Amino acid sequence: MMKRIPKDWPNSAFSQEIQVGDLFWHVQVSGTSPSHLLLLHGTGSSAHTWGAIFTELSKHYTVIAVDLPGHGFTKNLGNKTLSLDQLADTLTDLRKALKIDYFDSIVGHSAGATLALSYALKNKQPKMIIGLNPSLISLPNFYNKFVAPFLNPIVTSSFFTAVLSDLLPRTNMINSLLDSTKSVLTPEKRDRYKTLFKSADHLNGSMSFMAGADIPSLLSRCKKISSRLTFIVTEDDGWIPIKPLCEVIRKDFVNPRIIEIKGGHLFHEESEKLALEFIMSALTEEEAKHVHTN
Template sequence: MDWASNSATWPHSEHSRFVLSKPHKWHLQEMGSGPLLLLIHGAGGSTHSWQHIMPILAAHYRVIAIDLPGQGFTKLGAQQRCGLDPMAEDILALCAKENLRPAAIIGHSAGAAIALRMAERLAPSSPQIIGINAALEPFAGVAGVMFPILAKTIAAVPLVSDFFSATTSMGSGVERILKGTGSNLPPQDIAYYKRLVASRTHVNATLQMMAQWKLDALIEGLPNNQAQTYLIAADNDLAVPPTTSQKAVAKMPNAHCDMLSGLGHLAHEEDAHRVADLILKALAPSHLENQGNSL
């Protein structure tokens, strides 16, 4: 994605800045003051997915949202750094360079898995983790084999990636994909996803992420992850079953889960106030005062 041609109309672009933390050039958005909340979007998203909830949280906290490597406006510096472990390591390196000490890390979908991996790296002084429709199970059955292979194939052939971007961004392709998550977004929000999907670099990075995604070690380590963890699951999520969060919480020593009714995978985009209310309740001031010293 080209920042020069998009900045004037991208959500909260006035709060954007860029940071070179090798191997990537990161796009960050920052607003508010107080204890730091770090926001990590899911696969195929960007900072725009936090556009409605970020100002609500920023009324109480300092909030920083990032674009994952190669997605949105973050420039990918190494193709092989799109998996779970490399992204967690690279975000921690970014935080160290910028002296960012998150009191809590909030992740959506795959972003929640990255947040939990970061918490493992930061133990025993892990920040609080909040996951929204956390993607904490591998693809089941044949999909577990075929999806990564297809992702690798498409990402490795530039013309195929171009074709995917062009055909999906045209017509009703994006609408069908978003409908398949169980969420209903207004046309103006869908338009941002269309712009992302029209970008070959964004699509390629998302496919690289899928191809390199491995959750086995994270899932096996959940019983030993001591981070205070709060998972929010939506009962109409057609992308990640809400039982995924319930199963994860059952394995973890310091975790609990709440269910949202009537919302889908993009719950924080559908009803930002409702999701924000749950997050703000989970962010107990007494807990946050003891956080933010982990980097």
């Protein structure tokens, strides 16, 4: 167990730190299956977002959940603003450091789904990619309201983020941000985000993740993805409107499967059991198909 992780942090018993170049990764690994499943959180989140989903999936797969560079408990001592392609390369380096040859499947939430696609384009493609509310359209109003003002260079200075991270937990801003997802989280789950945003590095990492995502460039290449694609999208997502999102998915991907359900942007935290059912169903369907075709 890593020292700097709170004792009650989700799945902390599986936490380890791995240094790869300038990055000190916080990684959680559990399971004994030869089939490897990578979990990628979205902007401003961390591996904690997977909660019981991580534990349940690890009964069937070897599950790897990471805190992305600059997020959570992963320390980034190098280049802070990483593009999607650069982030994908850091994942490749981490995979090699973990002595894993191949991620059979990737489940990504929001910007984590976008990163999964970027990773697939640069590596041996996973058999399956599951995107939960993937951020494949330019971010809506919440972005302009909450985040854009912070993204200019003066503001991403470490001084400013240090002041802001000190301020944020004392204001209602994190609650407002969570409310804007249209997901109803328990006080305990809200507190985890407050813990994360007390860190200036986490705040900086979140902003850099948004700033470095060139969605149009990624989408122009997505027809080359041969992985089986399942996108689970929610009707009430306050961050990524479902209608334009589904239009993009149908236009830019080959044979994607879209599952529409009720819920907000963080539905997998709000109803873990439901999210797990959809994830397992997509994964086992892929395996059945794989066995059938072999």
